Amino acid sequence: MRLTVTQLAKAYGFLWALRDVSLDLPPGEFVALLGPNGAGKTTLLKLLAGLITATTGSIQFDGVAVSGDNPQARQRIGFLAPADHLYENLTVRENLQFFTTLYDRHVDPGALDAALDAVNLGRRADEYTGNLSSGMKCRLSIAKWQLLRPGLLLLDEPYGVLDGEGVDLLERFLQSHCAEGHIVIMASHHVSRALKQCSRALILHQGRLSFDEAKRQPWPSFAKAFSEFLPHGESWVS
């Protein structure tokens, strides 16, 4: 399942949020999406999620065109927002039931319970989601996406709401998800963490892709590309 993006551009009125972005990602790729605020990271993620439609250009995932007016294409695409996208007044189990049915991923009750156990929420299966702490909600999100197994998983600044344990759990999940041959694209300001996990880095600047390389050790080209965004005098040291 490849992700191919061709000359993607998005304009809001007369303003271009994204210009001339092209990508070709093989299965199993973990992409760190970096760049300053306002660079277009969120716009790119929204386009990939099929939430908004591009002004020009195209997105192809697994041979299917992804856009705002094609709901079926979103079958294999997921967006992990750690403590979000859960109904407060449904129980933990009901949330999983709802979303797995929504994505046409029919799961028997045993598998549901197993997924909850894997994130240590087994005993809370019948509690209202609203009563969980945000750390527990993050774990529930992880269980949700573990069950949904999207071919393309997107994340936008996930580290903000996670505690230490949550960070570990998330990173382990993302690694195993990629190992199964799925693509993960994560936008983050936590550059060191993102770089540690990724197999490829992208830097967006003013709507354009200024850097796109597979990871290597050492990585002088990245250091050079990235230091352009650092305050004057600083340098990037991985």
Place this chain on the structure above:
Amino acid sequence: MDQAAPFKKRKGIHGALTLVVIAVALYWGLVVAPPDGYQGEVQRIMYLHLPSILTAYLSYFLVFIGSGMYLWKREKRDDLLAHAAAELGVLFTALTIVEGSIWGRPTWGVWWTWDARLTLTAILLLIYTGYLMLRSLIEDESRAASAAAVLGIIGFLDIPLIHMSVYWWRTLHQPPSILRPDKAPWDNVDPSMLIALTISFAGFLLLYFYLLALRYRVGEMRETIKMRRLEGDA
């Protein structure tokens, strides 16, 4: 302002033409055409009243077209057209109601009556005033544009249904099988009155498109200012 020059010239010619035609229409309507056999002089307001309401309907049709195009192509100019047309629609509808009321006072003895035509016009005014309120109460510009476009389509599609229901309601007993607004007998009308009406209608159309172009231009300029401001920040 080189790019504004050709626009100003066209505007000038259009404006002059409009003034001339309206002047002729007023002269014909107030002086040349004979007074109505039944209603007397007060009937002359029809030379304003009928073109007013027809222009309002034209406006709402343009709102519908602009709204549909905007939802389809998402081009700002369609949204600007819909907005300008809606404002003018409200203006001309309000004018129609005032003219109708002025006509009604000497004719029926009251300032307002719930007859089909007046009621219908009042409903139109409410719908499109609501449209303008919707636009002003949504902060996000693009969201406001989409929301207004949806309302613009719904409003226009509802108009025939409102027509039918209001006319049936006012025709007491059986609802008629065909839609037929009351009166307007075109058969035994003095040709001079028809001419007055036609000139007046032409004048109104010219006036309408003049105002529409102006209002559209204002909208366009606002967009340009916004864009320049955003670029200036970058």
Place this chain on the structure above:
Amino acid sequence: MGLLKQTSLLLWKDLLLELRRRDSLLTMFFFGALLLFVFQFAFDLAPDKVADMAPGLLWLAFLFTGTLGLAQLFQAERENHCLDALLMSPLEPGALFLAKTTFNVILMLLVELVVMPLFWILFNLSAWNLLPQLFLVTLLGTVGFCVLGTILSAITLKARARELLLPLVLFPLMIPVLLATIRCMENVLRTGAVGDAWPWLRLLLGFDVIFLTLGILIFDWVIES
């Protein structure tokens, strides 16, 4: 997954949530009953006049309680950005529209099932046998209200003064439904059957079908994150 299956999934979710919190239902019940009381003090409802005024008064009550329901319609989706979650899923927007419309119809129906008999009791009406027919006519009117109301509720999600704006834009558009429903109900009360108010019923059906179809087709453009 088909449109109908998605619709029923969302409807199941909304009904389950409502069963738990009962936010909308209780306020709607209470408000409807309250309005009946207010009518007694606001109007001179002499026994010979009240049957004539019944359809209009009932629909005044339904309009206002229905608007309460509409204002709350997307409440569950506003928490935790669940609307985004739905929009990023393989959900057809038309299914969201159908589910929310059906949900509001069910809520209003439950309220009407209580308020109409209550009206009969409070104002000593005797035509109990006509209630089923009246109820059916009300159902058609309720569908019309909810279809338009759901679309407008969705487009005004992020508007200021939303509680005022929603009725402001909805009520003028609702006039055909109001006229048609009330005329039919009046005929039923007067003659025991819909009879020559049939054209009104056809108009009502036409309204429902037109805007239901429109809603399914354009909800994609209506709902945004």
